[in-house]
Amino acid sequence: MTLNVVKGKFMWAKLTKKEQLTEDLWKMWLKPEEKFDFKPGQYCTIGSGGIERAYSIASSPDEDQIELFIELVPPPDGNLTPLLNELNVGDTVTMRLRAKGIFVLKPEFKNHVMVGTVTGVAPYVSMMRKHLNESESSDKNFIILEGASYLDEFGYDEELMLLDKSNNNVTFEASVSRPDEERNDSWTGYKGRVNNILLDRLDEWGLNPSETIVYACGHPGMIEDVKEKLENSDYTFLEERFWKD
Numbered sequence: 001m002t003l004n005v006v007k008g009k010f011m012w013a014k015l016t017k018k019e020q021l022t023e024d025l026w027k028m029w030l031k032p033e034e035k036f037d038f039k040p041g042q043y044c045t046i047g048s049g050g051i052e053r054a055y056s057i058a059s060s061p062d063e064d065q066i067e068l069f070i071e072l073v074p075p076p077d078g079n080l081t082p083l084l085n086e087l088n089v090g091d092t093v094t095m096r097l098r099a100k101g102i103f104v105l106k107p108e109f110k111n112h113v114m115v116g117t118v119t120g121v122a123p124y125v126s127m128m129r130k131h132l133n134e135s136e137s138s139d140k141n142f143i144i145l146e147g148a149s150y151l152d153e154f155g156y157d158e159e160l161m162l163l164d165k166s167n168n169n170v171t172f173e174a175s176v177s178r179p180d181e182e183r184n185d186s187w188t189g190y191k192g193r194v195n196n197i198l199l200d201r202l203d204e205w206g207l208n209p210s211e212t213i214v215y216a217c218g219h220p221g222m223i224e225d226v227k228e229k230l231e232n233s234d235y236t237f238l239e240e241r242f243w244k245d
């Protein structure tokens with residue numbers, strides 16, 4: 001029996017692959033039972049045990065699986081993520097039939113500055129996978145600035161560094177917020193929270209603010225701070241908060 005027949009809003013999606021990055025961070029790939037249309041930057045809503053949550057999609061709409069990048073919120077605070085963390089390949093989750101969200105690429109801008117914390121990089125990965133090679137993107141600039149506590153939490157740094165190397169119009173920069181901790185001993189990149197280094201980086205990149213959109217995704221505290229910092233500027237700002245502070 002398919003769930004969508006019963007309720008009209010859901011379908012099943014099967015877990016086909018899981019990749020554990022750290023104890024509390026993993027990527028997972030879902031194969032929905034029906035075609036799932038979405039725009040890069042949008043999110044899907046999945047559930048288990050009657051609990052549903054939103055997840056930004058990291059895959060491109062051209063891929064046949066839905067790729068998610070998920071952080072565990074340990075119990076007793078977290079509700080769905082402890083359940084998702086226990087899933088094995090072959091298990092199923094519910095998936096709402098429609099993707100949602102307006103956190104999508106705004107093609108009217110020349111410069112796209114994408115700021116994210118850890119799993120907040122997911123929508124940018126989808127945008128880059130889909131839009132980078134389209135002809136209308138050739139005169140646009142894409143800068144991804146990702147922040148995390150530790151160097152092993154970026155998730156897509158290899159893929160984004162490769163894009164940076166092979167495309168003149170792509171820049172990937174990453175910053176760790178706890179540079180003095182042993183886990184970050186080998187870190188040679190930027191240091192500090194992305195919201196604290198953003199204004200300096202914008203100065204350095206030298207983008208015309210009126211041609212630039214700054215996206216911010218992930219941690220609500222980071223987003224609030226970036227929003228405040230850009231408030232009286234000519235930069236356009238678009239946000240996706242993953243939870244309420």
Ligand SMILES: Cc1cc2nc3c(=O)[nH]c(=O)nc-3n(C[C@H](O)[C@H](O)[C@H](O)COP(=O)(O)OP(=O)(O)OC[C@H]3O[C@@H](n4cnc5c(N)ncnc54)[C@H](O)[C@@H]3O)c2cc1C
Pocket residue numbers: 043053054055056057068069070071072073077078079080081082101119120122240241242243244245
């Ligand atoms: C549009 C949208 C897209 C999202 N995309 C992603 C995504 O790509 N990857 C992802 O991991 N999460 C994403 N989230 C968050 C996700 O929906 C869940 O809230 C999160 O996975 C925690 O679920 P939970 O049921 O375990 O805990 P919840 O019951 O949702 O939350 C428990 C408590 O933890 C807080 N909280 C929620 N998430 C975090 C976190 N990451 N770190 C610290 N505290 C948190 C909540 O405010 C709450 O107080 C997104 C949320 C939204 C609204």
